[in-house]
Amino acid sequence: METSLELVRTGSPKYVVLAKVLAEQIRMDLSIGAPLPTERELQVSYQVSRDTVRRAIARLAAAGLVYNVQGSGTYVADPSQIRKGTRLTGFSQDMAERGFKASSRTLDCRIEPCPAETARALGMEEGSEVLLLRRLRLADGAPMALETARLVPGLFGEALPDPEGSLDAQLAAHGQRIMRAGQSITATNLSVAEAHLLDQPVGAAALRVDRVGFTDQGRAIEATETLYRGDRYGYETTVERDPA
Structure with a gap:
């Protein structure tokens, strides 16, 4: 000892x-x-x-x-199971803390008309321009999550972000930082296309996390939907009973 x-x-x-x-x-x-x-x-x-x-x-x-x-x-813990808590962290940070090398495979990166649901979340007009970034997130080369992020345009200056890098780090480099987020977590099953990307059977269990990120000034700048492999991810929180 x-x-x-x-x-x-x-x-x-x-x-x-x-x-x-x-x-x-x-x-x-x-x-x-x-x-x-x-x-x-x-x-x-x-x-x-x-x-x-x-x-x-x-x-x-x-x-x-x-x-x-x-x-x-x-x-x-089971080292193959990643347990996320209530801290606000990004994928790259999560993987680094667990000794994995994070990487991404870009599936789409473009400016598109803002969908209605995203417009409501970000306080934008439906159909106005929004930055779409869709990526397959990997840890030591293994697919872990499918991420679809929509961000307010102009956050990265005149250029698009590097889709292979950490969005959190790039936002911070441009004076923007997500300090709090509202999110919902639901159980779902993978479609044919999703299962193929995540190397899972069709219909396999997954966790869908919808998150809206806010700056310290309270501005919503990011709306992200992430599908996490159900065999690799779990969420844990502490709950307390109201005083009698």
């Missing part, structure tokens, strides 16, 4: 080192679904504070190594 002194000697924050130690134990000793020691047990074993333990576990959860069950504990 590492001691608090050994944790300090590395020069890194304690929670970062503790997360690395626990990640190594998960890889070497624990099977999928196995429980981690309780927060109290980790505090005692590593002589660290409760805050350090919680931040270390949060780091492991962000990397997809563990997941939390409210009122029960923390468990080893």
Whole structure:
């Protein structure tokens, strides 16, 4: 077992080192679904504070190594299953945190008339110009998600965005950043074309996530529909009962 002194000697924050130690134990000793020691047990074993333990576990959860069950504990995650939480992150960030190399295959990138549903979401007039970007998102070369994004034109200056790169990074480079988003998640089944792109059987389960992204000034600039493979993705949130 590492001691608090050994944790300090590395020069890194304690929670970062503790997360690395626990990640190594998960890889070497624990099977999928196995429980981690309780927060109290980790505090005692590593002589660290409760805050350090919680931040270390949060780091492991962000990397997809563990997941939390409210009122029960923390468990080893299936590495093939990506669990998204409530943080606002993009695909590239999600994959990087899990040790995958993100890439994209562009299916369409053009200016088109804005559909009615998108117009309502972005506060635009139906039929006005909107930027369409449709991409197959991959992790280490494997298809993971089918993404159809529509964005307010002019966000990238006079040019179209690089469809192979991170939209979040490109928006930030042009002084635009999505700070909050409203989204809905529904279960669906893949059509013939969708299944072919995602390398799944026709009718396979998928998660459809519809998201509208807003800047810190409250301006809606992006409406995106993403189909995630049901065998690779899950969503987890914490819910609480109203006080009696």
